[in-house]
Amino acid sequence: MTTAALLRRLLARPQMLIAPGAYDCITSRAIEQAGFDAAYMTGAGTSASFGFPDYGLLTMSEMIANAARIAASLRIPLIADADTGYGNELNVTRAVRDYERCGVAAIHLEDQEFPKKCGHFTGKSVIPAAEYISKIRAAVAARQNPDFIIIARTDALAVIGFDEAIARANAALEAGADIAFVESPRDMDETARVPQLVRGPCLLNIVWRGRSPDIAFAEAEKLGYRLAILPSILFKSVLGASEAVLAQARDIGRHPVPIGDIDVADGARRLGAAEWDAIRAQAIDAP
Numbered sequence: 676m677t678t679a680a681l682l683r684r685l686l687a688r689p690q691m692l693i694a695p696g697a698y699d700c701i702t703s704r705a706i707e708q709a710g711f712d713a714a715y716m717t718g719a720g721t722s723a724s725f726g727f728p729d730y731g732l733l734t735m736s737e738m739i740a741n742a743a744r745i746a747a748s749l750r751i752p753l754i755a756d757a758d759t760g761y762g763n764e765l766n767v768t769r770a771v772r773d774y775e776r777c778g779v780a781a782i783h784l785e786d787q788e789f790p791k792k793c794g795h796f797t798g799k800s801v802i803p804a805a806e807y808i809s810k811i812r813a814a815v816a817a818r819q820n821p822d823f824i825i826i827a828r829t830d831a832l833a834v835i836g837f838d839e840a841i842a843r844a845n846a847a848l849e850a851g852a853d854i855a856f857v858e859s860p861r862d863m864d865e866t867a868r869v870p871q872l873v874r875g876p877c878l879l880n881i882v883w884r885g886r887s888p889d890i891a892f893a894e895a896e897k898l899g900y901r902l903a904i905l906p907s908i909l910f911k912s913v914l915g916a917s918e919a920v921l922a923q924a925r926d927i928g929r930h931p932v933p934i935g936d937i938d939v940a941d942g943a944r945r946l947g948a949a950e951w952d953a954i955r956a957q958a959i960d961a962p
Contacts, residue, residue: 677780677820677822678746678749678751678752678753678778678779678780679752679775679780679781679820679822679823679824680822681751681752681780682713682752682754682780682781682822682824683822683824685712685713685752686824686854686876686901686902690896691892691895691896691900691901691902691903692712692713692901692902692903693711693712693713693892693902693903693905694711694713694714694715694754694902694903694904694905695709695711695714695715695904695905695908695909696714696715696716696717696719696720696904696905696906696907696908696909696910697714697715697716697717697720697745697753697909698716698717698720698721698723698724698741698909698910699724699741699744699745700744700745700747700748701946702720702909702910702913703716703745703748703749703753704748704749704945704946704947705909705945706751706909707749707750707751708945711751712751712752713751713752713753713754713780714745714749714751714752714753714754715753715754715755715756715904715905715906716741716742716745716753716754716755716756716779717756717904717906717907717910718733718738718756718758718793718906719793719906719907719910720906720907720909720910721733721737721738721741721756723910723914724741724910725737728793729792729793729796730790730792730793731758731759731789731790731791731792732790734761735758735761735766735769735770735773738755738756738757738758739770739773739774739777742755742774742777742779743777743778746777746778746779747778752780752781753778753779753780753781754779754780754781754782754783754824754826754902754904755774755779755781755782755783756782756783756906757770757771757774757782757783757784758784758785758789758791759784759785759786759787759788759789759791759810760784760810760813760814761789762789763810764809764810764812764813765813767784767810767813767814767817768813768814768816768817769817770782770784770814771813771814771817771818771823771825772817772818772819775818775819775820775823780822780823780824781823781824781825781826781853781854782814782824782825782826783825783826783827783828783854783856783878784810784811784814784825784826784827784828785828785829785830785856785858786801786802786804786807786828786829786830786831786843787799787800787801787802787830788800788801788802791830794828794830794833794858794859794880794882794886795859795882795885795886795887797833799830799833799834800834801829801830801831801834801835804831804839804842804843804846807829807843807847808843808846808847808850811825811827811847811850811851811852812850812851814852815850815851815852816851824853824854825851825852825853825854826852826853826854826855826856826878827843827844827847827848827850827852827854827855827856828856828857828858828878829843829844829847829855829856829857829858830858830859831843832857832858832859832860832861832865833858833859833861833886837860837865837868840857840858841857841869841872841873844856844857844869844873844875844877845872845873845874845875848873848874848875852875853875853876854875854876854877854878854901854902855873855875855876855877855878856877856878856880857869857873857877858880859880859885859886859887860887860888861886861887862888863888863890866879866887866888866890866895866898867898870898870899870900871899876901876902877899877900877901877902878900878901878902878903878904879895879900879902879903879904880903880904880906881895881903881904881905882906882907883907883908883911916934920933920934
């Protein structure tokens, strides 16, 4: 079974699927080992791993290369940020083919003008609705595996208004998208109304201290959301942990105890050392 087919099976369950955000293979393996059923390649986190803010500074090739590394490190499905599709319908077509080829199970495409910004920043702008829907149609036509999932994201709520965002989400679903992603509902009323008004499965983007209200997973599921992503849960935690432990090393004048007290052997174990040890042992012991 492909990871795309597995993702469709997971989304068909009664419970909402939760996909924490990864930006490299260390964080992706941590998500899998923590028992989550899917991971999300965050564009903001990927940008951060290159030393950039989420201002649309990364190229399609850089994003896909990172997605390929992360997908190869996982047994669970990977959902990936594909930004605006990196151009017109032709660029979208290539993006879909390349993301699918590298083992990603789903991508989301948005209607921001390029270069885009993080959905929880101010100062965004969106392309005309007709142009956006043509890109969604191109994405749907480009996939080779019918299980590969196209998520249609719209940032229109913050730019034009709630009604336009709902209209774009429904138009994208009618054009063949599998899931609608209305970015940044501003309060609990808008958060609740999105799955009521969108005629198809909905994704909720849960960003710590972002523009949308904080919400428990169970409450989001009760509202009708089928998928929740947590883009910044790890990369912001890593930033905070790094700053704290480096400050401690500077202040105490010696190597502090790492968070979790992970030693050399345990670090290797978490990255699959046992599997590689078994491969070598089998080769050496073979008659």
